[in-house]
Amino acid sequence: MCFTDTNFAQLLDRYQYSFNVGDIIAGTIFSKEEKGYLVDIGADNAAYLPNNEIYLETYSNSVELSRSEIQEFFILAYNIKTKQLVLSLKRLEYLISWDRIKQLKSENIAIEVKIIGLNKGGGLVLLENIQGFIPNSHLAYMEKKEELLNQHIACKFLIVDEQCNQLVLSSRCAQLERIPNIVNLGAYVEAPVAEVKQYGIFFKIEKIPALLHISEIPEKYNSNISYYFPIGKIWKVKVIHIDRKQGRLSVSLLD
Known part of the structure; x- marks a missing residue:
């Protein structure tokens, strides 16, 4: 029994499918099997879609696929024993998802x-x-x-x-990126002490760590840094470096 129709035949002609592994083809699910589905792709033999190639891990495997609707599939392999193409929806969704992510990244x-x-x-x-x-x-x-x-x-x-x-x-x-009006190079900001390290002091500026390097701390404070810079104390600092790739700031102290 043939499940192709005029529109499907035209679709096949337009794409000029040669059924190579790695290609994306159009097909119609027409039968549910024990461990997968049979798909009409216009070839002599129906292609096979295994259950484990239907969903990405984030999807539920309990949903049954609709039939008689033309959709796209990824050609995963060729089963020599059954002479069937093995299809995947999961791989196709994976490729589409990465294309979307790369597009989002390009938009910065x-x-x-x-x-x-x-x-x-x-x-x-x-x-x-x-x-x-x-x-x-x-x-x-x-x-x-x-x-x-x-x-x-x-x-x-x-x-x-x-x-x-x-x-x-x-x-x-x-x-x-969301606080450019507050954090600009050369800006003066009031910020609380968040952490004291051997290499310097971290202030918290709008949920961003701002490092006052040990070399930027006036000598008069070096004798007892923990005393002069208790956690939570507010200091007025100057932004001297902005690392937008790593989400970090460097500051100097106004004394």
């Missing part, structure tokens, strides 16, 4: 993502059905990480690598 804009999980290294996010990662060093400064779970936050792209399936984002870079 901040995007909203949802924190779907946390680990020691940072936060896991989901963007266009692709799992990404925000390192701890790029989360909002001094916020309790556990409170970010299931929250939507603004981020910018750090690494977009489809070949390595690597998507790394930064919340701090997005924060820095």
